[in-house]
Amino acid sequence: MRFSLRSAILPVCVGAVLALGFTECGRENKPGTEATDKSGKSYQTQLWVKYKDIPPGADPSVPAEMGGNGFEKIADSLGYVTYSAPEADLPYFGDPRAKVGGEIHTTISRFPLTFRVMGQNSNFVENSMIQGMVYQSLLGTHPLNYDYVPQLASHWMIGADKMTFRYRIDPNARFADGKPVTSEDVVATWKLAMDETILDPSMQLTYGKLEQPVAISKYIVEVKAKSLNWRNFFYFSLALPILPAHEIGNITGQEFLTKYEFTMPTGSGEYAFLKGDIEKGQAYTFTRRDDWWQKDDPMYKYTGNFDRISFEVVKDNPTLEYEKFKKGDQDAFLFTGLTTEQWLKDKYEALDKGWVQKRRVYTNAPMGTNGYAFNLRKPPFDDIRVRTAFALLHNRDAIIEKLLYNEYTLTNSYYSNSVYENPNNPVLKYDPARAQQLLAEAGWKTKNGQGILVKNGKPFVLEMGIPKVIEKFVTPYQQELRKVGIDLQIKLQDGNTLFQSAMDRNFSIYWISWGGLQVPNPETSLNSKLADQKDNNNLEGFKNARVDELCRIYDTTFTRARQLDIIREVDSIAMSMHHDALGWNPKGIRIIYWDKFGMPDYVLPRFTSLGQYDAAIIGSWWYDADKAKALEEAMKSKKALPVGKTDVMFWKEFKDKQ
Numbered sequence: 001m002r003f004s005l006r007s008a009i010l011p012v013c014v015g016a017v018l019a020l021g022f023t024e025c026g027r028e029n030k031p032g033t034e035a036t037d038k039s040g041k042s043y044q045t046q047l048w049v050k051y052k053d054i055p056p057g058a059d060p061s062v063p064a065e066m067g068g069n070g071f072e073k074i075a076d077s078l079g080y081v082t083y084s085a086p087e088a089d090l091p092y093f094g095d096p097r098a099k100v101g102g103e104i105h106t107t108i109s110r111f112p113l114t115f116r117v118m119g120q121n122s123n124f125v126e127n128s129m130i131q132g133m134v135y136q137s138l139l140g141t142h143p144l145n146y147d148y149v150p151q152l153a154s155h156w157m158i159g160a161d162k163m164t165f166r167y168r169i170d171p172n173a174r175f176a177d178g179k180p181v182t183s184e185d186v187v188a189t190w191k192l193a194m195d196e197t198i199l200d201p202s203m204q205l206t207y208g209k210l211e212q213p214v215a216i217s218k219y220i221v222e223v224k225a226k227s228l229n230w231r232n233f234f235y236f237s238l239a240l241p242i243l244p245a246h247e248i249g250n251i252t253g254q255e256f257l258t259k260y261e262f263t264m265p266t267g268s269g270e271y272a273f274l275k276g277d278i279e280k281g282q283a284y285t286f287t288r289r290d291d292w293w294q295k296d297d298p299m300y301k302y303t304g305n306f307d308r309i310s311f312e313v314v315k316d317n318p319t320l321e322y323e324k325f326k327k328g329d330q331d332a333f334l335f336t337g338l339t340t341e342q343w344l345k346d347k348y349e350a351l352d353k354g355w356v357q358k359r360r361v362y363t364n365a366p367m368g369t370n371g372y373a374f375n376l377r378k379p380p381f382d383d384i385r386v387r388t389a390f391a392l393l394h395n396r397d398a399i400i401e402k403l404l405y406n407e408y409t410l411t412n413s414y415y416s417n418s419v420y421e422n423p424n425n426p427v428l429k430y431d432p433a434r435a436q437q438l439l440a441e442a443g444w445k446t447k448n449g450q451g452i453l454v455k456n457g458k459p460f461v462l463e464m465g466i467p468k469v470i471e472k473f474v475t476p477y478q479q480e481l482r483k484v485g486i487d488l489q490i491k492l493q494d495g496n497t498l499f500q501s502a503m504d505r506n507f508s509i510y511w512i513s514w515g516g517l518q519v520p521n522p523e524t525s526l527n528s529k530l531a532d533q534k535d536n537n538n539l540e541g542f543k544n545a546r547v548d549e550l551c552r553i554y555d556t557t558f559t560r561a562r563q564l565d566i567i568r569e570v571d572s573i574a575m576s577m578h579h580d581a582l583g584w585n586p587k588g589i590r591i592i593y594w595d596k597f598g599m600p601d602y603v604l605p606r607f608t609s610l611g612q613y614d615a616a617i618i619g620s621w622w623y624d625a626d627k628a629k630a631l632e633e634a635m636k637s638k639k640a641l642p643v644g645k646t647d648v649m650f651w652k653e654f655k656d657k658q
Contacts, residue, residue, distance in 0.1 A: 054180060058171035059218055067168045067219030071155070080155035080168060083148060085299050092143045094302025094620060095600040100288075102623035103308040106614060107321045107330055109469075110495050111281045111313045115264050117241050118192070119257055120199035120535055121503070125515060125611040132615055133286055133309070134267035135241035138167050138186070140299075143605050146518065149299060152181055152242055152268065158233055162558075163225040165233050171219055174293040175244050176272045183215035188245035190223075195253030201536045202524045206235050229555040234519065242268065268293065270304035285310040305622040316469045316495065325592070326350065332593035334613055336586075338469055340407050343590055350594075354641035355631060357595050360588040361602075361648040364655055365609040366418040366516025369411060371583040372477075373512045377505065377532070377541040380460070384578060385442040389435035390509075391428050391581040393480045398430070399473060400584055408584040413571050416585055420520050422568040425575050436484050444485070453485035460486045464509045465493040465501065474511070503535050510539065512580065515611035520567045523551040526574060540579040547573050588647070589613050595641055596628035597621050602650040 062068030065078065075082065085093060113121040117131040140151040148156070153167035173181035190213050193203045209232055213223040225232040243265045248256060262280060264273055271286040278284040286309040294300045314321055318338045325333040326348060335343040343358075350356045374381035374390065381387050400408050412428070413421040439445075444453040444460055453460040466474050471490065478488045488509070502510050514525075514537075524530070528548050530538035547570055554566045589610060599621045608616040634641050 054178065056172060059180075062171075062218050066217035068171070068217075071168060071219075075155045075168070078157075080157045080166070082150055082155045083142075085142070085149070089142070089144065090298055091600065092602075092606070093299045095598070095622075096302055097598055098302040098305045098620075098622040099598070099624075100305050100307070100622075102306050103310060104306045104618055105330060106309065106311045107314050107324065108311045109314065109316050109318070109321075111284075113496050113500070114261050115278075115284075116257070116260050117264075118198060118200060118203055119253070121500070122200065123202070123537065124499075128515075129612075129615045129618075130264075130286075131241050132269070133271040133304070133618075134264060134269045134273070135243070136173075136268045137238050137240055137242065138169075139237040141238060143607070146607075148237065151294075153237075156237070162230075163228055163232070164222065165224075165236065166216070166220060166222045167237075169219045169221065172293055173268055175266045175268050176289060177244075177266045179244065179246060179266075181242065181268055182218050182245075183213075183221035184245045184249070185242050186221045186240075187213045187215055188249040189240060189243045192243065192248050192253065192256060193240065195256075197253030198256060199253075199535045201530060201533045205523065205527065205530065205536075206521075207240070210236060227555075230558050231519075231521070231555060270295075270300075271309065281313065283310065283312045303619050305620075306618065309618055316467045318469060328594065331596070332591060332617060334610075335590040335592070337404055337408065337473070337584075340404050340586075343407070343592075344405055350635075351592075353634070353639070354643040355595060355635060356592055357644055358590070358592045358646050359603055359644070359648050360590050360646055361604045361608070362588045362652045363604055363606060363608045364417075364651050365607045365612075366420075366518060367411070367416045367585040368514050368516035368610060369414055369416070369580070369582055370511070370513040370585075371411070372581040373502075373510045373540050374579055374581075375505065375508050375510070375539075375541060376543075376579055378508070380442075380462075381508065383442050385438040386444075387578040387581075389438040389442075389484075390481075391578050392431045392435040392438070393484065394477060394581045394583075395430040395480055396584060399476060403473060403476075404584065407590075408586050411582045411585050412575070414574055415520060415567065415571055416516070418516070418518075419564060420567040420571065422571040422575075425572060428578075432480070432484060439484065447485050450487075451485055452487050461489065462486070462508050463489045463491055464511075465491045465498050465507070466511055467495045467498065468492050470511060502539050505534060505539075505541070512539065516609050518607050520570075522547065522554070522567065522570045522574075526570065527551060542574070542577065542579050544573055544577065586610070594631065596624060596631045598624040598627070602654075603648045606651050606654070 058068040058071075060069065064070035064074055090096070108126065112124060112126045112130075114127070115130060116122045117127050117135060136152050138151060138153040139156065140149045141147065142149055150170065152169055152173050154170040155168040157166040159165065167186075169181055169183060169186075171180070175181060190207060190210070192198065193200075193207050196204060209226055209229055211224045211226060213221050216222050223236055247265045251259065262278060266272075270289060270292050272289055274285070274287050277287070288304055288307050289295075314324075318336065321330070322333055322339055322342055324330050351358070372390065372394070374387050376382055376387075381390075396410055400406060400410070410427065412425050415421045439453065443455045446454050448454050448459055450459075464474070471492070474490060478490060481488045498510070501507050525537040526542050526544070526547050527538065528543040528545075530536045531541040531543045550566050550570050550573075554563060554570075557563050557566060589604060589608065591613065604613060604616045605620060630641065633639075
């Protein structure tokens with residue numbers, strides 16, 4: 001299973017903590033031996049759809065030069081390229097020790113607003129993970145360096161003008177319903193993405209830089225950029241999930257939103273929905289496809305090893321999730337700021353005897369951002385002095401020391417833990433005296449009888465909706481604001497309700513948690529064009545002419561060094577605008593699991609971020625029968641198992657060697 005590249009390009013809201021659980025089950029990769037549902041019916045039997053009138057391989061009526069049989073022999077002469085991983089790189093795609101079988105039971109803190117992977121409310125991390133399991137893009141990326149590798153397209157070409165792109169769809173590619181993937185599917189998907197009635201302005205901003213794709217043949221599709229932009233090929237190749245034209249080709253965007261709110265168009269990926277595998281608001285499940293068209297490809301052979309992936313909602317209660325893990329109801333757990341005390345202090349038999357193992361994995365992925373987002377579209381946060389004051393009243397050092405036990409570091413960049421972070425960004429420290437001075441300059445000079453600042457007869461009172469789980473972090477901030485005369489009234493609300501209010505711009509101050517971008521795309525969250533539109537990632541209403549200019553320059557800059565300079569300048573400007581009061585990031589990805597799984601030596605792939613840790617486990621770990629047996633025997637006899645080293649420095653050392 002590959003990560004959804006939308007999460008590396010278009011920011012996704014993390015906002016949910018997942019914990020994974022696995023059943024003890026193993027089998028060979030053969031039809032008819034899989035797990036069964038309650039009726040005893042094989043899951044794979046339910047999935048497999050065979051079309052006798054569609055033989056494997058290319059349509060014989062399509063000539064070689066148009067992508068048919070024999071294309072591989074002449075592709076180079078036609079200007080196409082492809083990629084085949086050398087033997088030494090294959091373990092980074094998937095560990096060859098992996099075995100197929102078992103189930104993953106995951107706990108998730110909210111039920112998705114939708115199962116769509118494009119359109120309104122589709123920019124949650126859950127949707128990104130669904131996209132990576134069920135759908136494919138034209139190309140994938142190398143797990144070590146983000147070079148292009150084949151996925152739905154076996155070959156590709158970038159024209160001399162760097163604005164014309166061609167792809168040859170692999171004739172073996174099939175959707176889960178058995179129908180072949182063709183150029184028409186690419187065209188239909190782009191048209192849907194560009195339909196404004198899907199209420200996803202970031203999609204139109206991204207793919208509107210391209211002309212409508214043209215199906216040159218059944219297997220050759222061409223797309224031309226409207227202007228020079230190095231990211232056009234990147235976006236179109238990696239981030240667009242290809243949907244079947246026979247399902248979405250003749251419906252409007254509004255019809256798409258309605259029809260596929262809690263169902264999904266057929267995908268071509270490793271996993272699929274089975275009918276009835278959704279309990280709205282409570283749970284949903286995906287099933288691995290034994291008939292997946294790419295299952296024997298060396299680069300994809302050892303990914304997606306578990307038969308079933310089940311998600312169960314435990315709303316905003318990480319403590320309950322952790323207790324379920326300790327009881328064995330789940331088999332893996334991610335420690336966040338809400339459970340850092342347990343990471344450091346918790347003691348119990350399974351941990352003491354090594355039946356469960358702790359790992360802190362340092363990856364090379366950007367860490368993402370969290371903190372308080374301010375709505376710049378209306379008072380009081382249309383005034384930068386007020387925003388700066390709010391940032392100065394955020395006593396992050398005290399929270400890290402007292403509530404996070406120094407397991408976290410300050411975030412002072414929108415690109416932290418990446419080469420794009422501007423090292424010269426100032427570190428904004430807690431300074432209530434300076435904050436009061438700025439508030440006074442902004443007109444908040446006097447207080448009423450309750451000690452609340454007043455301006456033009458109006459007291460400084462704000463309401464902030466938050467989920468219950470972050471209350472302990474927001475309350476100290478509330479108290480700091482109250483000391484200077486600001487009344488922040490906290491209202492406990494459901495996470496989905498809060499997110500919808502943010503998308504509708506119906507907030508003054510909002511807690512954000514965004515996943516990090518492996519390849520920066522500042523325009524989707526900082527472009528002025530999006531500031532006054534709903535349903536996009538420019539929540540705050542950020543506008544800055546220089547950033548807009550830098551985004552345009554960035555688009556046409558093909559040298560890596562200059563791209564770094566541009567993003568670092570964007571980072572500096574964004575930080576100086578104080579449209580957010582940023583928070584903190586953990587020292588590594590901290591996980592704990594029952595010791596019955598096989599995993600690569602690196603534990604998590606190189607570019608795994610916090611929001612993708614669960615997808616990384618789903619995609620790269622496997623059930624190990626020998627370990628499971630050893631664990632069972634150790635628990636019965638009360639014996640200890642060997643305890644592995646907690647800190648996993650594989651990728652840090654790998655990076656240092658490079």
